[in-house]
Amino acid sequence: MTEEEKKEGVAAVAEVSNKQVVLKAYITDGRAPRKDDMAVTVSTLPELKAPKGSGGFLVKNLYLSCDPYMRGRMRPPSPASYIPSFLPSRLCQPIEGFGVSEVVDSDNPEFQAGDFIAGMTGWEEYTLIQKPQQLRKISRNHAVPLSYHLGLLGMPGFTAYCGLYELCSPKAGEFVFVSAASGAVGQIVGQLAKLEGCRVVGSAGSATKVEMLTSKMGFDAAFNYKEEADLDAALKRYFPQGIDIYFDNVGGEMLDAALLNMRVKGRIAVCGMVSQHAVTDSGPGIRNISNVIVKRIKMQGFLQSDFLHLYPRFLDHVTAHFLAGDIVYVEDVDDGLESAPAALAGLFTGENIGKKVVRVVPPESRNSMN
Amino acid sequence: MTEEEKKEGVAAVAEVSNKQVVLKAYITDGRAPRKDDMAVTVSTLPELKAPKGSGGFLVKNLYLSCDPYMRGRMRPPSPASYIPSFLPSRLCQPIEGFGVSEVVDSDNPEFQAGDFIAGMTGWEEYTLIQKPQQLRKISRNHAVPLSYHLGLLGMPGFTAYCGLYELCSPKAGEFVFVSAASGAVGQIVGQLAKLEGCRVVGSAGSATKVEMLTSKMGFDAAFNYKEEADLDAALKRYFPQGIDIYFDNVGGEMLDAALLNMRVKGRIAVCGMVSQHAVTDSGPGIRNISNVIVKRIKMQGFLQSDFLHLYPRFLDHVTAHFLAGDIVYVEDVDDGLESAPAALAGLFTGENIGKKVVRVVPPESRNSMN
Structure with a gap:
């Protein structure tokens, strides 16, 4: 005192x-x-x-x-x-x-x-x-x-769960593309989609991340977007039959390229737009939006906080798969x-x-x- | 012979x-x-x-x-x-x-x-x-x-019906914006939305069309987009509280402006993109797409032919309203x-x-x- x-x-x-x-x-x-x-x-x-x-x-x-x-x-x-x-x-x-x-x-x-x-x-x-x-x-x-x-069991995992299940309704055999795939949300999206029987390809920004996606997280394929001069061509290479579900964590040019490669009745969950263009609004804008009509695409933005009533179900689902060794988290x-x-x-x-x-x-x- | x-x-x-x-x-x-x-x-x-x-x-x-x-x-x-x-x-x-x-x-x-x-x-x-x-x-x-x-009872009417009801689920009191509002589809969208108790504003490309929307088709308001230097400002004037439903018949700059003015959980039915920019891909692209996340917007393209099972219901609904004098068609x-x-x-x-x-x-x- x-x-x-x-x-x-x-x-x-x-x-x-x-x-x-x-x-x-x-x-x-x-x-x-x-x-x-x-x-x-x-x-x-x-x-x-x-x-x-x-x-x-x-x-x-x-x-x-x-x-x-x-x-x-x-x-x-x-x-x-x-x-x-x-x-x-x-x-x-x-x-x-x-x-x-x-x-x-x-x-x-x-x-x-x-x-x-x-x-x-x-x-x-x-x-x-x-x-x-x-x-x-x-x-x-x-x-x-x-x-x-x-x-895994927090906001990013729940974001992955809501976006994938509530907005995109994945079905076995569908083609799923995830950008920023090694990130907090993307790695879970890809692994959940694999558990649903989808074919999953992810993009990331380094060789280490790309390697991790296929070797550790079970993605069917992955690519380094920084090494692709033409994102449209890259997506056509990985999705010769087109994309059913695009889980968009980046916006910008990748979203534009994905729009060109969506299949009829494709779904785009718009989760994040961390790409520089999306952020500064200085980019060329989204030029391929007319594909939304031609392909009857549903493109939907969401916040996990709109789905909080599903949190207990999410926790049960993901915890069980994690404990069973079906999902890893980096x-x-x-x-x-x-x-x-x-x-x-x-x-x-x-x-x-x-x-x-x-x-x-x-x-x-x-x-x-x- | x-x-x-x-x-x-x-x-x-x-x-x-x-x-x-x-x-x-x-x-x-x-x-x-x-x-x-x-x-x-x-x-x-x-x-x-x-x-x-x-x-x-x-x-x-x-x-x-x-x-x-x-x-x-x-x-x-x-x-x-x-x-x-x-x-x-x-x-x-x-x-x-x-x-x-x-x-x-x-x-x-x-x-x-x-x-x-x-x-x-x-x-x-x-x-x-x-x-x-x-x-x-x-x-x-x-x-x-x-x-x-x-x-009214053909493809355009059915397009209006599917886009409004199946994609946008209008509720009484909601704010609805229709572009190309005096056209084959737009005039029906607006009148159906009015019957649901929505507040409806349309855009069109001439004074005659604008006048027709309010005097003949019961729109709450309408404006000539060609006389608006700033579409964002125009929408803010007509929708000070924002837009719940945008029925998009034009794409391009109007879509971009609408994105800025959508309310949380807004719905955009993407029906047509006849605007020159949308058509030639020579425009600046859609710059405001990040609003899809912030406002949790659902933006969906569609073709009426995906909903043909609803045609009988549509015919009953619209015919009855037409015969009752609730809907006119120009x-x-x-x-x-x-x-x-x-x-x-x-x-x-x-x-x-x-x-x-x-x-x-x-x-x-x-x-x-x-």
Whole structure:
């Protein structure tokens, strides 16, 4: 207790430092986030407790998820946006994102210290969660790594599941194309489609990723889009009979080429558009849209959050296949909150190989076994 | 009987002249059809009979339909096309299209002389139909003009019905935008949507058409797209709350502007792309496709022929509303086969006001009452 506190009769508490990743300023020119758009700062918590009467609970963040949608939250607030922008750094609010966390203290009867949760949290060591968003308790199954609740069993896996099953209704024998196929979503799309008896081809941006798709994830074929001068010709080579389902994670030129190669009654699940052209609107635009009529294509955008009622079914389905060894999942893990800005920025230059995760707390520093 | 025939013992028959509209040559440069791409020629029929053993029936064509999809059949044959190209003129095959016809003679027990039919026929005075395509007998109801079986109750009406109900599921209070709204399809889309309790705005290419939409067809509002320098701004003016359903008959810049103005979970039925940019692929392409994700838009191309099982339901629905006075239909009728080439070409320059029809036989020259 300081002299000051003694004078004022304030109860003595041990302040706790809380490292945070904050957004320095909004990105206004449409470019992808860079490492130096973020900063690591240190804030403090009065104590490791959820304030009484708050109804909240305090968590220790173990893993944080780097996801492409987060770039949208780095833009200035706009009424057109489907998700609010991050708060600027002057409010000392950390970046928000999906995480796996352990409850440290709770003023909410539904959560107890020691519970593991996955859901929206802050990019910081400790977060007081007062309004749980898309948050669920994790029933610990030591056969499933905790961090997989950010990918395979988290938002990316659920995105793959909704997009493939709800929008594209895959049937055995159909031809499925997945772009950004080695990414957090793509690798699951391809493996689920294989389980349905589809022929699956993926595109990715490096030889390592391409090799991983066929050797590890069971894709029938894969190609490096950066080595293809003519994407239309590449797709014609891999899909001489055309594409029934295109799971689009990139938009831009690949979408345009896929439109030329769709079969009649083809389905396009539009999941992401991380390609530079889609992002900056500086590209030539989509020229082959008239194929939508000629081929009677259904092209549909979606957000996994529109399908949350299916989450339990998804968890059962994918967990069972994972435990049976039918599905593998590749992560790309960086250690420490300090690594988070570069980890997020690297998504947009394709540096990650598999699902990008930041491990905040090394396993050896944890109380419990994770 | 000629001297020649007498010598050969051939039975004398009265040859019948059969005026035809033929395609002179394929259109290879992607432009819209012009009047002089077609020619009116005269062929002959040996007699006004369906040959015995042919299983066919001979019809006298009364009305012919001019439809935008026909330009696709004027291109050279291509495996990518969803409908075969017309046969070139050297084969003396008339242009094919929807028509309303009267059976003159039949070798098919399902059709008798005097029957009225609507379906695929030739652009000529008489056609021998051996393989009926999308053809139905018309039960004469003198409250419904015969020619309406080419529009309101024909392929365009059915296109409107399928696109609106099957793809867009309109709900009362929703905001509906229809482009080419005074055309064969658009005017029905708008009126059906009004009957569902939607707020409906249409675009068209002249003051006359715009006036017709609000005064005659009950659209809530309409605008002349040619007088709007900024289509996005125009749509924002007419849809301050955004668009739930866009029935797209034009593609190109209007589609791009609509994408910017769709509401979350909006639906786009992609029915036609007659705009010049969509047609020649020389335009800037569709730049706002990323809205498909952000707004979770479903954008779907379709052909009415994929929904033919719904035709009886459509006929009941639309006939009942027409007879009740809930739906009006505007036609733009030209007289005589000679007028057909200009009538078809005029579709692509927006000359028609309403559904374009060619009346082959004036009512006073017909045997029966039509």
